[in-house]
Structures are given as C-alpha cells and as structure tokens.
Amino acid sequence: MQIELTEDQLDTLIDDVQRQYGYDFGDYARASLHRRIARLMTVDRFVSFAELRYRINSDKDYLSRLIDMVSVNVTEMFRDPSFYAALRTQIFPVLATYPLIRIWHAGCASGEEVYSMAILLKESKLLDKSIIYATDINPTALSVARAGIYPLAQMQKYSENYVAAGGAEDFSSYYTAQYDMVKMDTALTKRIVYATHNLATDSSFNEFQLIICRNVLIYFNQTLQDRVFHLFDDSLEGLGFIGLGSKESIRFSTVEASYQQIAGKDKIWRKGKK
Amino acid sequence: MAQRQEIEAPSKVILIGGSAGSLSVLLVVLPLLSERINAAVVLVMHRHTRSEDLLEALLASRASLPVRDIEDKDQPQRGIIYTAPADYHLLFEPDGSFALDSSEKVNYSRPSIDVTFESAARVFGTRAIGVLLSGANADGAEGLYEIEQHGGITIVQHPETAEVDYMPRSALQLFPPAYTVRPGEIAPLLVRLASDISAARD
Known part of the structure; x- marks a missing residue:
C-alpha cells in the first residue's frame, strides 16, 4: 500500500x-x-x-x-532511430567541416546514447576529431556510463535500433560479451569526457557545435526548461545544433526566435548566426 | 506559435483508457464527439512502440474532432482529441499542461492508464471524466477510482459488451462507477456530461 x-x-x-x-x-x-x-x-x-x-x-x-x-535513468542505444539517422545524414556533413567537433551530451544518464553517438561518429570517420562531453546530475549513472558495461539481454533491441538508424556494420563488433554482460569497445570511449553537471544550477563550461539533451527537459517545468535553453544558447556556437527528445520542443522558450527546426520531424534545431 | 493566453481552458477533461479490444469501441465513440463538447479528450491506449503513427492516422480518419499528438507541456485545448505517446507515461502539471515521463512501466504498461488517471484526478478533480474500456489488464481500475474519489465522473464499458472484459471487471470489483454503459451509449453520455450549458439549450 x-x-x-x-x-x-x-x-x-x-x-x-x-x-x-x-x-x-x-x-x-x-x-x-x-x-x-x-x-x-x-x-x-x-x-x-x-x-x-x-x-x-x-x-x-x-x-x-x-x-x-x-533522475529517471531509462534510456537505450539509438533510442528513436530516425533521430540518429538524421544526425548522420543531415548534421554530420556540417560538423565534418570543423577542424575540431565539440559535442555536449547533457543528461546522458548511464551513457547508452553517448555510445550511440560515438559509434555514429566513428562510422562517419569523425570520432578522432571529436570530443564528447557527457554530463549528468547523477554520479551513479555516470559511473555506469564510464564503465561501459551493459546487459547482454538489451543488445538484440539495440542492434535493431542501430540497423533502423541506418547502421550498416555488425553491431556486435562494438562490444565484447562475457556471461550476461557486454563491455563496449574502448576505442569508442577515448574521445568521451564524463563529468557531473546540474542543469538546474550549474553554468556553461564550453562552446559546442552540437548539444544533445534528450528526455531530460520533460522532467522540468517551463521555468527550468527556459533556464536550460538559455544555458544551451550560451554554450552553442552560431550555426550549431540542439537535439532533443521526440516529444520535446524549444517552442515555449524565449530563445526560440534564434532557432530553426531542421527538415523532417526529428527534434533537431539549428541556431542562427551569432 | 500558440500563445498561452489565447488558449481556452476546456471545462472538462475526458480521459479514455483501454487496451485489447478497445480500438473498435473508440471507432464507435470518436465519430460522435463534436465541437459541442466543451472538453479536451485524452486517449491512453496500451500500444506497441513502433505502431505510433498508424493509430493516430486511423483515429484521425474516423474522428470528427482533430486528433493530435501530445508534446511535453502542451496545454489541453477544447475540442481536440489527444493521444498519449507510446513509451511515455502521461501526467498533468498543476496548471493542467501535459507532462511526459519515461520512468519504469506500471502494470507492465507505459503509458499506464492508472498513472494518467491518478494524475488527472489530482489536477482536474471534478472536471475529470474517466472512461475505462475493454482490456486484458487491470491497469486503469485504481486510477478510475481515484477520479471518483476526487469528485470526477466515472464511466466503465459494460463487461458483457467488452471483447476482453478483464479491465472493466477490475474496475467494477473495486467500486461502483457512476455509469456502466454499452459502446453505443458512451458518446451520447459524454456529450451530455461535457456540453456547454448554452449549447445544451440550443
């Protein structure tokens, strides 16, 4: 009861x-x-x-x-495959023109989507010139992300998501299985920096070309959402991109006017020139 | 872009929950809901993650009111049918706006009908009208009881008319709802309960 x-x-x-x-x-x-x-x-x-x-x-x-x-830590690799397909086909060609690609994954929880991003970057031959800053409020979740060890039972679903996102490699080549767990390939982690960061109180710490924050804002009210959008805006270069969860939107925020949603229904917005 | 102040708050919020066997009932009910009702209609159906757009397309093809996907923090508007998205729980903020939550499943379900109904009971109180249809799971019974306890109106599909009667029976075992009705009676009842007084006089 x-x-x-x-x-x-x-x-x-x-x-x-x-x-x-x-x-x-x-x-x-x-x-x-x-x-x-x-x-x-x-x-x-x-x-x-x-x-x-x-x-x-x-x-x-x-x-x-x-x-x-x-902090709800429900997540999966290549969650909403079409989002990742859009990153690969629409966003990466733009990022590829930068000498160094800086990505902030805010609210990364246990890291499944960070590995998804790293896999995509690797396949587009961009991983070596990228840095992914993966942050979360929850140190426990971050330690899972850092370890990169996940249940084997999830891999079937992740593999399907990966294929749906346009992945063409053998997904099992990205991890080694042992008993009922898998460990993600360490080649994927070398460009990832993990740190705790509280979106409700902490400030901007760098400038990025891409900020990913998915299914985090749904847990915030509109006041806090607006604070976070300003934080992201301060942390995003002109012409940079913000990627949100499939039911989230920038439209209630006061920064909305400087952003334009990319083609299609995926939740990716591009900032105008600064 | 919609400005908040332009939105007319509906006088009632109709919440319809269902699982196996409920789609055919919705296809009877939705065509009969017209702009006369001063209510937002919120559907919480157990559904497969990947069938997302197909359900909306089917409902939109039959409903006379517009059918809309929910986005986080949208305000429910009068005369719109909203569908709870697959793989999220649907809750309501104190100001009545939708809030999504992807935390663990409840009653093996996400969205869970109980979660939405309980939240609606707390936020809308006497403005909530809960409807529980056919289904093979007890999800929704507790939530409907919450609506009842907060002064809302409760409606259960008569189990004898349900393709799968477990869900409506679970509710009836818990408490006596205000109405236990056949599919054909649901829409007229909702229209009566949620019409503007002025419209009802017309």
Missing part, C-alpha cells in the same frame, strides 16, 4: 534538500517528481513521511539514492 504524499510534504522535502545539499528540485515537473518521491517511499518501505525526511536530513549517503530515483 502506498503512503499518500501531500504537496506540502513534497515542498518540505524540496526545501530540505536545497538547504542541506544545494540540489534544487523546485522547478522539476511537479507531477513526475511527486511520483518519484512516492515511489521512493514505497520501494524503500518508509512508513511515514517523517521517517523519509529524517533519513534524508541525517544520512548524507541517502541523498545519492534520492538523486538516483529522481
């Missing part, structure tokens, strides 16, 4: 976490955040809100558990 979590209790928790640890969930999408915290209470068997509150305030290590639960 699930314990009811009231809106006031959720506010209290958000305040506690903000004051004590500096993580600000105040502008996260409310409905989803509510579900995540309610789920945390169920899964970790808290019998009351007071107990959860005490645990969070008194146990620093439990914060990472909270962050792990709140």
Whole structure:
C-alpha cells in the first residue's frame, strides 16, 4: 500500500534538500517528481513521511539514492532511430567541416546514447576529431556510463535500433560479451569526457557545435526548461545544433526566435548566426 | 506559435483508457464527439512502440474532432482529441499542461492508464471524466477510482459488451462507477456530461 504524499510534504522535502545539499528540485515537473518521491517511499518501505525526511536530513549517503530515483535513468542505444539517422545524414556533413567537433551530451544518464553517438561518429570517420562531453546530475549513472558495461539481454533491441538508424556494420563488433554482460569497445570511449553537471544550477563550461539533451527537459517545468535553453544558447556556437527528445520542443522558450527546426520531424534545431 | 493566453481552458477533461479490444469501441465513440463538447479528450491506449503513427492516422480518419499528438507541456485545448505517446507515461502539471515521463512501466504498461488517471484526478478533480474500456489488464481500475474519489465522473464499458472484459471487471470489483454503459451509449453520455450549458439549450 502506498503512503499518500501531500504537496506540502513534497515542498518540505524540496526545501530540505536545497538547504542541506544545494540540489534544487523546485522547478522539476511537479507531477513526475511527486511520483518519484512516492515511489521512493514505497520501494524503500518508509512508513511515514517523517521517517523519509529524517533519513534524508541525517544520512548524507541517502541523498545519492534520492538523486538516483529522481533522475529517471531509462534510456537505450539509438533510442528513436530516425533521430540518429538524421544526425548522420543531415548534421554530420556540417560538423565534418570543423577542424575540431565539440559535442555536449547533457543528461546522458548511464551513457547508452553517448555510445550511440560515438559509434555514429566513428562510422562517419569523425570520432578522432571529436570530443564528447557527457554530463549528468547523477554520479551513479555516470559511473555506469564510464564503465561501459551493459546487459547482454538489451543488445538484440539495440542492434535493431542501430540497423533502423541506418547502421550498416555488425553491431556486435562494438562490444565484447562475457556471461550476461557486454563491455563496449574502448576505442569508442577515448574521445568521451564524463563529468557531473546540474542543469538546474550549474553554468556553461564550453562552446559546442552540437548539444544533445534528450528526455531530460520533460522532467522540468517551463521555468527550468527556459533556464536550460538559455544555458544551451550560451554554450552553442552560431550555426550549431540542439537535439532533443521526440516529444520535446524549444517552442515555449524565449530563445526560440534564434532557432530553426531542421527538415523532417526529428527534434533537431539549428541556431542562427551569432 | 500558440500563445498561452489565447488558449481556452476546456471545462472538462475526458480521459479514455483501454487496451485489447478497445480500438473498435473508440471507432464507435470518436465519430460522435463534436465541437459541442466543451472538453479536451485524452486517449491512453496500451500500444506497441513502433505502431505510433498508424493509430493516430486511423483515429484521425474516423474522428470528427482533430486528433493530435501530445508534446511535453502542451496545454489541453477544447475540442481536440489527444493521444498519449507510446513509451511515455502521461501526467498533468498543476496548471493542467501535459507532462511526459519515461520512468519504469506500471502494470507492465507505459503509458499506464492508472498513472494518467491518478494524475488527472489530482489536477482536474471534478472536471475529470474517466472512461475505462475493454482490456486484458487491470491497469486503469485504481486510477478510475481515484477520479471518483476526487469528485470526477466515472464511466466503465459494460463487461458483457467488452471483447476482453478483464479491465472493466477490475474496475467494477473495486467500486461502483457512476455509469456502466454499452459502446453505443458512451458518446451520447459524454456529450451530455461535457456540453456547454448554452449549447445544451440550443
């Protein structure tokens, strides 16, 4: 049986976490955040809100558990294959003209889509002149990404996605299987830099030609979404690209006027000249 | 681009959930929903990830109201039929806007009808009208009960008319909904429940 979590209790928790640890969930999408915290209470068997509150305030290590639960880490390789096909055919030819390609993958979770990007770059012979900065709020997810070890059971689906995205190689050549896990080829990781970064509070740290942020903004309310779009805008060179999740859009943001969606229905926008 | 202030908030939000055997019911109901209803219509169907566009195309070909995909943070508008996208849960923000969430499946389903109904109950209260159709899964029963408890109106397809009666029966075992009706009765009932007072007088 699930314990009811009231809106006031959720506010209290958000305040506690903000004051004590500096993580600000105040502008996260409310409905989803509510579900995540309610789920945390169920899964970790808290019998009351007071107990959860005490645990969070008194146990620093439990914060990472909270962050792990709140930051939804559901992801897959070549998620929405047509997005990756569009990157390959429409965006990479433009990126290829730069001497050094800088890509920011914001909210990369456990890294499946970062490896997808690295595979695409490698096949387009662009990996050696690219740097992918892969960031996430969740250190636990980042350590999974860094290790590049994933369940073998997922590979069938990823392989289908890869083919649907226009992949022509043997997908299994990108990993080595051992028992029920696979390890991604280390040749893919040499151009990836992992770091924690909190989109709600941290600032711009470089300039990029491509920013990927997929299925992250759906967890933010419009205020925070707008903050993030400004952060991306500050971090994107003129004529650079932003790629979002399949149900996300730049259209409610105040930076929208400087961007144009590329042809087709894929969620990629190009910035105008600065 | 749509400006927020131009959007007329619908007086009701009709939420229709269904799984196996519910498509044929929708094809009976949707053609009969016209602009008379002062409501947004939100469909939460269990569906395969890859069949995305086909379902929308089929529904659009039969419905008299426009059928639209949902994007994150869209505001539901009057007279529009929205379909919950495959592989996301559909929730509502306090301001009534749609919010998507790709977290773990609930009742083996994403979208889960329970998740959408429960969120709608909290946000829309008495403005919510929940409809649960045929299906082979108990998803939706708890959520429909939430709508009932928050003062919304609940409608269940009569199990004897359902291709797969598990879903409507699960709801009926949980609580007595306001209406238990046959497919042909659903649209007239929705029109009656969600019409403008002025339109009803016409």
